[in-house]
Amino acid sequence: MQSKQNTKDNNQQPLTREMLxxxxxxxxxxxxxxxxxxxxxxxIDISNLNLNGIILSESTLARSNLMGTNxxxxxxxxxDFMASTLDGAKIRGADLRGASFLTASLKGTDLSWSxxxxxxxxxxxxEKIYLTNSIITNRTQLQRSIWxxxxxxxxxxxxxxxxxxxxxxxxxxxxxxxQAGIYDLMGEFHYREWVSRKKRRGEIVRIELKxxxxxxxxxxxxxxxxxxxxxxxxxxxxxxxxxxxxxxLLIIGPAILxxxxxxxxxxxxxxxxxxxxxxxxxxTWAYAPENWVKYVGVTQPFFGVTLMALFLVTxxxxxxx
Numbered sequence: 001m002q003s004k005q006n007t008k009d010n011n012q013q014p015l016t017r018e019m020l021x022x023x024x025x026x027x028x029x030x031x032x033x034x035x036x037x038x039x040x041x042x043x044i045d046i047s048n049l050n051l052n053g054i055i056l057s058e059s060t061l062a063r064s065n066l067m068g069t070n071x072x073x074x075x076x077x078x079x080d081f082m083a084s085t086l087d088g089a090k091i092r093g094a095d096l097r098g099a100s101f102l103t104a105s106l107k108g109t110d111l112s113w114s115x116x117x118x119x120x121x122x123x124x125x126x127e128k129i130y131l132t133n134s135i136i137t138n139r140t141q142l143q144r145s146i147w148x149x150x151x152x153x154x155x156x157x158x159x160x161x162x163x164x165x166x167x168x169x170x171x172x173x174x175x176x177x178x179q180a181g182i183y184d185l186m187g188e189f190h191y192r193e194w195v196s197r198k199k200r201r202g203e204i205v206r207i208e209l210k211x212x213x214x215x216x217x218x219x220x221x222x223x224x225x226x227x228x229x230x231x232x233x234x235x236x237x238x239x240x241x242x243x244x245x246x247x248x249l250l251i252i253g254p255a256i257l258x259x260x261x262x263x264x265x266x267x268x269x270x271x272x273x274x275x276x277x278x279x280x281x282x283x284t285w286a287y288a289p290e291n292w293v294k295y296v297g298v299t300q301p302f303f304g305v306t307l308m309a310l311f312l313v314t315x316x317x318x319x320x321x
Contacts (some may be wrong), residue, residue, distance in 0.1 A: 012133055013040070013042065014042060014043075014044075015036070015040065015041045016122040017044060017045050020041075020044070020049075023036070029189050030053075031049075031050065031052060031053060031054040031095065032052060032053035032198065033054075034055065034088055035053050035055045036054065036056050036059055037058055037059065037072035038059055038198045039059045041059055042057070042060050042061065043064055043168050044064045044065070045064070045065040046064065046066055046069055047066060047067040047068055047121075048067065048068040049069050049070070050068060051069060051070060052073060052074070053073045053074060053299065054071065054074045054075075055075045056074060056075065056079050057075050057076060057077040057078060057095075058078045058079065058170065059079050061079060061081075061084055062080070062082040062083055063084060064081070064085075065084070065085050065282065066081075066084055066085065066089050067085055067087050067089065067225060068085045068087075068088045068089060068092070069086070069089045071090065071091040071094055071244070072090055072091065072092045072093055072094065073092070073093045074091065074094045075094070076094050076096045076097060077093060077096070077097050077098055077099065077297060078097070078098040079096070079099045079100075080099075080100050081099060081100060081101070081104050082100055082101070082102045082103060082104065083103045083104060084101075084104045084105070085104070086101075086104060086105060086109050087106070087108055088107070088110065088130050089106075089107065089109045089110070089302060090101050090109075090110045091109060091110065091111050091114055092110055092111070092112045092114065093112075093165045093216040094111075094115070095114070096111070096115060096116055097116075097117045097118050098117075098118045099120070099203070101118075101119065101121050101122075102119040102123060102124065102164075103122075103123045104123045104124045104125070105119075105124070106124050106125060106126050107125055107126075107279070108128045108129070108154060109125045109129050110129075110154070110226075111129060111131055112130050112131065112132040113132065113133045113134065114135070115134075115135045116134050116135055116137070116140050117137045117139055117140065118270070119136070119138040119140050119141065119143040120139075121141055121142050121145045122141055123144050123146065124145055125146045125148075126146060126147050126148070127152070128148070128152060128153065128154045128157055129154055130153065130154040130158075131153060131155075131169045131172070131173075132155060132162070132169060133249050134172075134181055136172055137267060138180075140176070142173070142176060142180075143179070143182065145183075147205060147278060151185070151188040151191075153192075155169055155196075156192070156196055156199070163196045163203065164196075164200060164258045166196040167190075167193055167196045167197055167200070168194075170189045170190075170193035171193050173185075173189040174186050174189040174190050175257035177189060185287045187215045187238045187318070188238070190237075191235055191236055191238040192308045194227070194231070196229065198224070198228060198231055201220065201224040202228075204220045204223075205217060205220045205226075209216060222238060233307075234310050234311075235248060235314075237313075237317055237318070238318065240311060240318055243307050243310050243311040246307055247304075247307050247308075247311075248301075250277060250303050250304065251270070251277050252273070254273045254300060255270040255272070255273035255274075255295050256269070257269075257296055258289040258293055258296075260275060261291055261292070262289025262290055262291060263289065263290045264287055264289055268287050269289070272288070272289065272297065273300065274295070276300035276301060276304070277301070277303070278301075278304055279301035279304055279305055
């Protein structure tokens with residue numbers, strides 16, 4: 001009876017790094033299969049340890065340091081990681097169902113192939129996180145996750161690049177946020193998905209050029225151009241301000257040409273350029289530029305009408321969600 005009580009007291013005693021290392025030593029110098037279910041590890045420093053395959057389900061690791069820790073294939077069901085630091089940790093193929101990362105730091109953490117059904121990432125810092133083939137369901141809590149200014153995941157930024165994986169991760173995050181009705185973030189992940197596609201096409205061009213395959217390089221470059229234009233012109237439907245910048249450039253730029261070489265003052269040149277760009281007509285008092293620059297006005301309506309159509313589609317799509 002006394003032995004059972006001692007065992008219960010030991011299970012309730014908070015673990016330290018030294019105690020954990022001793023348990024690993026008794027387990028054959030491996031954490032594989034070591035059962036620490038329900039143990040208290042609050043505030044523990046287990047940074048850079050190899051805990052591959054450990055069982056920590058229902059355990060408490062709140063406010064702990066797990067930077068660089070290897071928790072691949074660990075059982076972490078309902079584990080509490082609240083306010084913990086897991087930057088650079090490897091938690092691949094782990095079972096994280098019901099785990100909580102409330103306010104935790106997961107910068108550069110690898111959660112690839114992990115089960116995230118019901119996992120809570122509220123207020124967790126998720127910059128550069130890896131999520132390749134992770135199971136993300138409608139029970140996964142991502143509503144208040146912090147993704148950083150550019151909403152980039154690790155697959156897009158790592159070396160060597162994994163743009164195809166990044167596309168899939170962004171697509172899954174886009175779908176999740178769409179189903180959750182969080183359309184602003186859905187748009188950000190939609191944009192990053194297309195940026196990853198563009199980067200993957202650009203990578204193919206570089207590979208073909210490096211291997212000196214001229215025909216394949218040209219074909220890859222032609223394929224790359226629409227992706228590049230889509231980003232530069234209107235941000236794949238998510239950056240309507242890009243269109244305004246281009247419109248200003250295509251009005252003011254020709255106006256300067258008309259002013260310098262077209263024998264017009266700047267107000268006349270600006271009016272003529274804006275009228276050409278919008279294809280609305282010049283009116284009765286508009287002056288036409290002289291010399292060769294007048295032919296620039298012929299091209300402006302084409303670009304103007306195209307950009308205005310893009311603006312209407314992009315702006316409407318952005319704001320009616």
